[in-house]
Amino acid sequence: MPDSEEPSWPSSDEDTGSAKLPDQEYDGQSTAQLRVPPPASNGSGGGPTDNFTVPKITPEQEPKSWFAAKVPPPPQEEQPWARQAPPQPVGQQDQPQQPPRPEQQRPEQPRPDQQRPESQQPPRPEQQWPEQQPPRPEQQRSEQQQRRPEPPQQQRPDQQPPQRIDMQRLEPQRPEPPQVRQPQRPEQQQQPPERREPPRQPEPVPPAPHMAAPIRIEPTGESHPAEATTESPVTKAEDEPKPKRKKRGLLIGVFVLLLVVALGVASALPQVSNRFKLPWAPNAPKGDEPVPVAVTLSLHGPDTDGAAPTAEGVANAVKAAAGSSTLGKLTGSVVDPANGAVLWDKGSSEPLTPASTTKVLTAAAALLAVDHGFQLSTKVVQGTQPGTAVVVAGGDVTLNAFAAGKDNFYPGSAHLDDLVAQVKKANPDIKKIQLDLSAFAGSATAPGWAAADAPSTFMAQVAPVMIDGGRTAPLDDHSMRVSNPSGVFAQKFAEKLGASAAGTATAPEGAKVLGEIKSAPLTELTNAALVHSDNLLAEVLARQVAIATKGEASFAGGAKATLDVLKQNGFDLTGVELSDGSGLSTLNKIPAKVLSQVLAVAAGPDGKDPRTAKLRPLLAGLPVAGGSGTLEKRYDDSNSSDGKGWIRAKTGTLSGVNTLAGVVLDTDGRVLVFTLMSSTAGNSDTDSVRAALDVVAAKLRGCGCK
Template sequence: MAEEEAPASPAQPRGEHARSWRLLTAAAFVVVLLVLAGTATLITARYADSFRSGQVHAIAPPPPLVTLEPAILPVSSAAPIPSRDEVAAALAPLLSDPALGSLAGQISDANTGTVLWTQDPASQRIPASSVKLLTAAAALLVIPHDSRAETLVVAGDEPGVAVLIGTGDVTLSGQPDGAATYYGGAARLDDLVAQLRDSDTEISRVLVDTDAYTGARLAPGWNGESVGEGYIAPMEPVMLDGGRIEPLEPESPRWEEPAIAAGRTLAERLGADPAEVGIGSASDDAPVLARVSSAPLRVRVEQAMQLSDNVLAEAIGREVAIAEGEPASFRGAARAVRSVLAEHGVAMDGVDLADTSGLSRDNALPVSVLDGLMVRAAADDDGPGEREEPTGSQQAGLLRPLLDLLPVAAGTGTLEDRFFDSAEAGAGWVRAKTGTLEGVSALTGYVVTQRGRVLTFAFISTDSNAFEARPALDALAAQLRTLPRAGE
């Protein structure tokens, strides 16, 4: 193949035109030299005079760099409290929105505990995922915040048999090293595999020990289709990526037998037959061959709140049950959560729990309980200001992280795509836990008013279209942000 020709050079001037070209070029060159020489003479003369007079001045140094000290400043307890009449007047135009259906709600001043507005606060309502607030609070109160759930592999009773033991880490990931995981900071199955290979233990069969949990795998009041729809997995103490078949998809269908699925994945990676995986109990004194740990409790609670993750909330509920000496079952977890909060001064009258995620339609509670919990969490270390029965500093310190773990309006978690349009005033200022079931929409959290007062709130809308009720609830919370000083 012929090579591509180089482009022709520009045509050169010839004859008289060439001589004229050379003269013009020379003249231009002389002009440039004269200009440069003149400039140099002026500069030299200027600085020669300065040197002779001794008045040469150094160039001033640049100003010092500005140092920024970012800080989150606390709100002032002296910020004005909106009056009850003012709150009622601000909400009145919004309460007529038919999208709210049947609304129950309560709003309080976080510092004093004073109730500023109520509507049907004592009636039992289906709370949906608002239940996760109760579960998270109970966990923060009775479990060390740096506590981790372990997954182990121990030697079986027969040669070549290994037993995978779960203690409740449902975030364990089957994703390979370096790949993203659904739950940040999750332990990996591959770490167990690496430890087993390093131990030079020959493994020909894998069993899975699920004895850490007892009772039914599905809670009363759960929709039987929720597993296939990706809202929940049958609760077992070991599973991969929350039981997801597609490990990075939030609403991926879940395995019907998540513990067996985890065991089969382990067997495959060890070169054992996945078809031979079954359920079996390990001996109490079985040698530990491999061990991994979950992220700390505080991280897992945040993930449950931000993602509204039902499986993770149920697992945390069972951790509360174990801490309280209850069975690690739906009933045991629900009973433990309720008793922990009651023991720590949260009014639990009218609270009926069938699970600890809020997925069950058998759950019921008054909104006053949710708002009261927010007030407790927001209490000052020395007690909530003017309330007659102050909360102890230890409790306040343990519960306060609950406020930081809530989604931010128009920013994070389940509120990332909410609080726009008519609710835009609340964007960035409202933090709240959402709740959605068919015919139910809930929102519980707190907001800082434009004058710097922290208000807590809890709203539950029933007999409504949940997706239409969401923006209506957002508008109520956002309206609290706009409240001016009482009397103005």
């Protein structure tokens, strides 16, 4: 073991043995001091102990060892008396010491009476007793790096330093033993160095660079200096960059792990797995793709390139059915919309009472004059008095009193609760509700209506605002309508706000808007008016036509606006008279050819007539034979069943009046437009007349008409 390395001799400085030297006093706590044997007589001179000294090893000569940390030792002043002769093992005190080499002898004569201060005395290595188990090399390394020297303690002058025995270095390693000179003292034997124990503290400090070399004791009793280890591991200073590399590697590993987890989670999402067609995707095929099979479509659009129907063929097809006495006075016409040709005509220029087929003209005028996306508004503004709100009615009679998410009779209608929520948020202190009904003008009923027509199961008094079309049962089209629908609305709305209804008023100009809701678009309103033959909606549409043309929103104003719009769009309205927009008035007169003319434009080929695009939604609102609306329960008779599903037509029924106007797809794939108007003044059997009309229309379906 090199001189610069510090052996590990843990000791509690308590001598537990029973042996003691005869000339020493033993107190039971101090370590027994062993006498140092005199050097062998080799002619070098010197007394028994005066020639002992420790060679001074320069940093260039200091051997490299894994015990020595690359930390510069604290500067210490070399003192002659600090040198200590290497201790001799027990049992070898009488054997002579080998003289040091001449080049290493540096005699120094310290003064006998000079003592080194306690703070400058070198540390004494710890003693390891033979009965202790030597620690493992790595444990010894850790302990030496953590050992710090304790403050020196004063050595008693009458004691000699104990002999240190290194039991950890018994390996057969034999480097050249260091040569030690022994200093001579003139007056007394060698002054024993004062003992200094290293502290037991956790902070690591480098070992003392100049320590006495440990002695290896052979089984025969001979002692030899321990050989220095050849192990040269990388010192702590060289390992300083490693923790950074380890930390960087750990961070990279954590990042990669997080990336893998994120990719795993993302790939488990249905959207991602479906997009990249992963095996576990929900849309992944469960088996082989099916073999394509030939499909023949049974439904297709109208055929405009085939053989055109002829007037003779149509006349032969409907001759018998149209001659039924059940129909009374029958007028009508059949038109080919592909070219506008009239294929059958029977008194089509004679004006007759059209009943609800009047709605065809009303809906057509609305589709031509009003934007298809237009919505009816119901707005609430701040009133002139504090705590007062005014409802500005805009003509929406489809308001829904159900909770959000549930439709009433009109799908897509505005919810009253939405308006209540907006008003409460804008002004929670509303205490009175007033109605501004100025959007509509005139009477609530039209000329030609019977007294029992409103309120009834098919009509309510016309007003610009109401809930569920004035129905007492919101989902029952045949339920009785309320007598004052706008007043019922005001009461319901006030209750939901925690306020009270306070009659009518005119909304102030520029008043603050507290809330607003809107109806379904115009096209959906026209569909509802045609499919269910909704008289109230038809009157609302007529008034919107009047408003769009700067007319008066009344029965008369709506009728006039309807005729004006149709005339402006090129329709011949000769003989047409209107008193309302719904057809309830018996005063209305429309020739069959006018209805056929409007429907033919709506069913015409795309791009041929600019009016067709605007009127096309009219066909979507026509009830389907045996399928929807007012035709749902018709065409069940064997004589008319051929037309079931192939005919779409608007119905009209009044006392002694039955009409049917629509389109049919014949067996050749050609679309035919027809209008049938029956007047049976003395026949009150409406069902039989309807059935007779259905048979005529069904004949058009199966004729081929060539």
